[in-house]
């Protein structure tokens with residue numbers, strides 16, 4: 059018996075709002091919410107459902123009866139297939155509006171906390187070409203468009219150097235021009251692909267786990283120093299040198315050319331030895347006169363200009379007079395710690411990645427900052443009563459955890475230590491809201507400032523100031 063097709067089409071539906079993860083929101087005739095993939099609030103569309111759950115549907119807009127005036131034509135040829143800039147079809151002012159709403163909704167709905175007036179989101183001056191780091195993947199069987207599949211002519215070469223198709227670990231979209239990183243990023247990627255193809259260097263096949271070339275990382279610092287890192291699957295000295303020599307010669311502006319040979323199943327490089335082929339093994343970022351050495355494994359905020367704005371807000375919320383002991387939790391390479399150090403008595407930074415802590419120490423030395431101390435370790439194990447006894451009571455704690463937010467033990471420890479102020483920087487206002495709900499026991503949220511670090515995407519950063527309740 060043929061399986062019943064459960065897909066439905068809802069006709070003439072108005073899209074009313076933007077929801078989580080770049081989806082928009084509409085209401086089905088039966089009253090359930092529909093999360094719509096490719097529509098902007100204000101569009102009137104037919105929606106084909108792709109998932110049906112008890113409380114909601116997920117669907118794709120198939121026919122557009124009215125285009126929203128919040129729309130703008132996407133600048134990128136890859137829009138719609140590439141998952142990178144899901145909101146490129148929405149005017150920037152409305153991207154900001156929906157990011158602001160998401161922060162407020164999450165804090166109220168999930169955190170159930172009383173909010174002060176939320177300051178309007180700080181938009182990014184650069185809405186394109188704002189990223190300092192990009193990672194591209196090689197594939198010997200690039201993702202084909204519908205037109206290419208329908209066209210019967212033979213495709214001789216399917217090499218790709220680009221991005222994963224959303225949700226597909228083995229499918230790579232070949233990229234011609236990406237609008238996220240400034241030049242010479244596109245030129246480097248395109249020429250590397252062309253040279254490697256012409257010289258028969260095998261591109262990776264993730265399913266079969268074969269092929270020489272795996273990934274290409276490009277970092278362009280605000281100082282204009284450029285790092286390029288090529289990841290190979292196995293050692294083939296001749297082919298490796300052929301490609302690296304070509305890159306060095308074609309792009310003399312590259313100040314750090316590195317490679318890694320990674321024969322593991324996954325392509326993360328954090329447990330691998332990085333080898334410097336030419337130039338230095340790092341690049342340098344600069345912020346307010348401070349210099350940060352960035353190596354291939356270092357975390358550095360990917361939008362340098364907006365990171366400066368974020369750090370200024372963080373320092374301002376910390377309200378430092380020079381007398382405070384400050385803890386910078388999840389310090390990365392110690393950038394926030396060093397940024398606030400001049401205004402504090404001392405700053406203690408804690409971070410899980412030992413290499414990042416080595417960088418933090420070295421950077422502090424280069425910046426002639428002598429009131430910072432850095433520790434490597436898992437926050438919930440390091441941030442203990444004994445640790446506080448050893449390093450001193452913090453009047454201010456700055457915390458900038460990863461997307462998952464803080465571990466419940468870390469929140470508990472914050473409540474035990476009870477600093478006067480906590481500045482909570484977050485790239486995920488849902489987990490931030492969860493943590494704020496726990497901190498609500500002893501703290502009042504007195505300032506909220508969303509910041510847009512990633513234009514054209516639905517991601518939003520949020521800085522919150524919590525002040526200890528008296529009595």
Ligand SMILES: C[S@@+](CC[C@H](N)C(=O)[O-])C[C@H]1O[C@@H](n2cnc3c(N)ncnc32)[C@H](O)[C@@H]1O
Pocket residue numbers: 357358359388389390391392393394408409410411414435436437438458459460485
């Ligand atoms: C959002 S980044 C913040 C980095 C830094 N504040 C900055 O602005 O550059 C979060 C950091 O938390 C670190 N991290 C993740 N889990 C951790 C854990 N359990 N303990 C300590 N650090 C952790 C990550 O390695 C990363 O450097």
